[in-house]
Amino acid sequence: MAEESGRANAAPASRLRAARVMLSFAWAADRRRAVLAFAIFTVSALVAALFAWWLKLLFDGIAARDTTQAVAAGVAIAVSIAGGAALNYTGTRVRMALNERAHHLIERRLAHTVGRTPTLEIHETPAHLTQLEILDGESWEFGEAIPSLINATNTLIRIVMTAILLVSVHPVLLALPAFGLPMLALSRRTSGLFNLGLERAAEPSRKAYDLWELATTGAAAKEVRLFRLGAEILGRFHAQHREIRTIHRRLQVQGQLIGLAAQIVFLLGYFGSIVFVVDRAVRGQASVGDVLLTAVLAGQVLGLMGNSAEIVQWTTRTLTAASRFVYLDDVATRARKVVDTDAAVPTRLASGIVLEGVRYRYPHRTEDVLAGIDLHLPAGSTVAIVGDNGAGKTTLVKLLAGLYVPTAGRIRVDGTDLSTLDPDRWRRRVSAAFQDHARWEFSVHETVGIGDLDAVEDAEAVSAALDRAGAGDLPETLPAGLDTQLGAHWPGGIDLSGGQWQKLAIGRGMMRRSPLLLLLDEPTAALDAETEHHLFERWTVAAREVREATGAVTVLVSHRFSTVRMADLIVVLDQGRIVESGTHAQLLSRQGLYAELFELQAASYR
Numbered sequence: 001m002a003e004e005s006g007r008a009n010a011a012p013a014s015r016l017r018a019a020r021v022m023l024s025f026a027w028a029a030d031r032r033r034a035v036l037a038f039a040i041f042t043v044s045a046l047v048a049a050l051f052a053w054w055l056k057l058l059f060d061g062i063a064a065r066d067t068t069q070a071v072a073a074g075v076a077i078a079v080s081i082a083g084g085a086a087l088n089y090t091g092t093r094v095r096m097a098l099n100e101r102a103h104h105l106i107e108r109r110l111a112h113t114v115g116r117t118p119t120l121e122i123h124e125t126p127a128h129l130t131q132l133e134i135l136d137g138e139s140w141e142f143g144e145a146i147p148s149l150i151n152a153t154n155t156l157i158r159i160v161m162t163a164i165l166l167v168s169v170h171p172v173l174l175a176l177p178a179f180g181l182p183m184l185a186l187s188r189r190t191s192g193l194f195n196l197g198l199e200r201a202a203e204p205s206r207k208a209y210d211l212w213e214l215a216t217t218g219a220a221a222k223e224v225r226l227f228r229l230g231a232e233i234l235g236r237f238h239a240q241h242r243e244i245r246t247i248h249r250r251l252q253v254q255g256q257l258i259g260l261a262a263q264i265v266f267l268l269g270y271f272g273s274i275v276f277v278v279d280r281a282v283r284g285q286a287s288v289g290d291v292l293l294t295a296v297l298a299g300q301v302l303g304l305m306g307n308s309a310e311i312v313q314w315t316t317r318t319l320t321a322a323s324r325f326v327y328l329d330d331v332a333t334r335a336r337k338v339v340d341t342d343a344a345v346p347t348r349l350a351s352g353i354v355l356e357g358v359r360y361r362y363p364h365r366t367e368d369v370l371a372g373i374d375l376h377l378p379a380g381s382t383v384a385i386v387g388d389n390g391a392g393k394t395t396l397v398k399l400l401a402g403l404y405v406p407t408a409g410r411i412r413v414d415g416t417d418l419s420t421l422d423p424d425r426w427r428r429r430v431s432a433a434f435q436d437h438a439r440w441e442f443s444v445h446e447t448v449g450i451g452d453l454d455a456v457e458d459a460e461a462v463s464a465a466l467d468r469a470g471a472g473d474l475p476e477t478l479p480a481g482l483d484t485q486l487g488a489h490w491p492g493g494i495d496l497s498g499g500q501w502q503k504l505a506i507g508r509g510m511m512r513r514s515p516l517l518l519l520l521d522e523p524t525a526a527l528d529a530e531t532e533h534h535l536f537e538r539w540t541v542a543a544r545e546v547r548e549a550t551g552a553v554t555v556l557v558s559h560r561f562s563t564v565r566m567a568d569l570i571v572v573l574d575q576g577r578i579v580e581s582g583t584h585a586q587l588l589s590r591q592g593l594y595a596e597l598f599e600l601q602a603a604s605y606r
């Protein structure tokens with residue numbers, strides 16, 4: 001279903017809901033300016049609509065030698081021109097400010113929607129990513145809700161006024177707008193083509209952007225040079241852009257042909273109406289002013305039809321952008337739906353965490369990555385997970401953190417289904433350090449402190465966390481200690497070594513003093529085996545000390561068996577299944593996969 005929505009050209013969620021969301025955002029952004037813009041553009045529409053009428057009066061006055069009428073009409077024309085310009089100038093400024101505010105509000109709401117999704121679903125499902133990326137580039141359109149509405153009202157007023165004036169010359173002239181109908185009808189089609197182009201180009205655009213990042217950012221700079229990948233990346237980048245251009249060009253040509261056909265139909269009506277009124281004037285049934293009025297109005301009708309077509313297109317685009325937002329908001333809401341707000345996260349673990357028949361399959365994958373895991377992580381224990389690359393260790397850790405929801409089976413925390421616990425409350429009691437940690441370019445103090453936002457200001461807590469991460473002396477080696485700015489491209493900022501960054505990430509994971517679950521997914525991979533050994537020894541002792549207080553479970557993923565052997569329970573994963581579990585001694589005596597891997601590693605150290 002999600003995939004279909006991602007591919008479909010149509011709006012990915014109901015347009016009615018999208019319209020409600022869109023208007024509520026625009027209204028919330030700046031009510032005062034919304035009302036002001038509405039008033040200014042309404043008056044401006046009336047002024048513009050009456051312009052042709054003053055012209056007719058002027059010419060009829062001149063023809064009839066009626067000086068009063070001619071002067072009055074001349075003054076009205078001058079006032080219309082000056083007033084119209086002033087109104088447009090003010091209106092445009094109000095409208096720009098309104099757009100700006102709506103745009104920022106939408107960016108904030110979008111970040112909030114993505115951020116409040118408790119799982120990683122939005123970031124790892126291509127269909128959701130497509131919607132997110134397009135919407136990211138479309139947030140200006142989305143912010144155009146009130147201006148679109150103003151434009152539509154404005155155009156409607158002008159259409160009604162123009163119709164009244166046309167009837168005043170001859171009712172047959174009302175047929176003129178009918179020639180513009182194909183333009184309106186086909187504009188939906190051209191706007192559909194535009195959206196189709198965006199969606200088809202989303203994938204190559206994403207690839208092109210990734211390639212551009214590879215070619216221009218520091219992260220890949222070493223390897224790009226070393227493996228002489230520059231030309232290859234550039235070639236692929238060009239290929240993606242060629243694909244994007246081809247997609248857009250084909251659809252643009254289709255759109256232009258449709259537009260051209262519709263304009264030809266209208267022009268037939270335009271010239272027909274002028275010929276009709278000139279004929280009547282020759283026969284004395286219409287005045288010179290009527291001919292002029294018809295010529296001006298017929299020209300305006302063309303503009304108004306074009307305007308209406310644009311409004312329809314623009315509104316469709318705005319609505320589609322809004323429906324992308326609704327779609328993503330639904331993903332976030334679905335992910336939170338199962339939460340039972342009454343289910344309390346225990347203050348301490350009594351029995352521990354139990355996995356019952358847990359399966360997990362990544363979106364777009366055809367097989368389960370975890371294929372039926374039954375496991376008890378006893379309260380107060382340290383559990384090591386070992387296994388080959390790709391065995392499913394990190395996936396298991398992410399499931400325990402609540403970043404994924406099992407495709408089947410359950411994870412119970414002291415009997416309560418984890419998926420029903422409020423993710424925010426659960427995560428207040430979970431701490432983690434990952435191998436692929438983020439490099440937060442804040443001050444050292446903040447980079448560590450954000451591991452527990454409640455204690456981020458507490459310098460002692462930060463120093464203690466760094467101590468537990470084996471990096472107590474790191475700040476002393478930096479120019480401004482804990483206040484040192486990280487990130488070489490910030491003023492006064494410095495970069496760290498891979499191991500130092502990793503120690504800060506571990507420090508972040510050590511900020512929470514009493515987590516129920518501490519997840520350590522190869523956080524020490526960049527450190528030497530001895531440092532890892534000492535750190536884990538220290539954590540194991542600390543975990544045993546707080547065992548009575550919180551019953552916390554520590555889960556460690558590591559490829560180093562010298563570290564793993566200290567755990568109370570060792571779980572061996574192979575291709576998404578548990579093949580063995582027990583203590584180090586039990587597993588050695590079983591002479592299975594663990595014993596084999598342990599012996600292999602031990603032999604390489606001898």
Ligand SMILES: Nc1ncnc2c1ncn2[C@@H]1O[C@H](COP(=O)(O)OP(=O)(O)OP(=O)(O)O)[C@@H](O)[C@H]1O
Nearest residue numbers: 124362365369387388389390391392393394395396
């Ligand atoms: N986001 C993802 N989308 C699709 N498949 C994924 C994703 N992340 C991991 N996988 C796949 O899931 C399987 C298990 O990956 P996982 O990262 O859990 O393994 P691991 O045991 O932690 O490996 P390693 O020791 O290399 O870190 C792998 O086959 C991997 O290709």
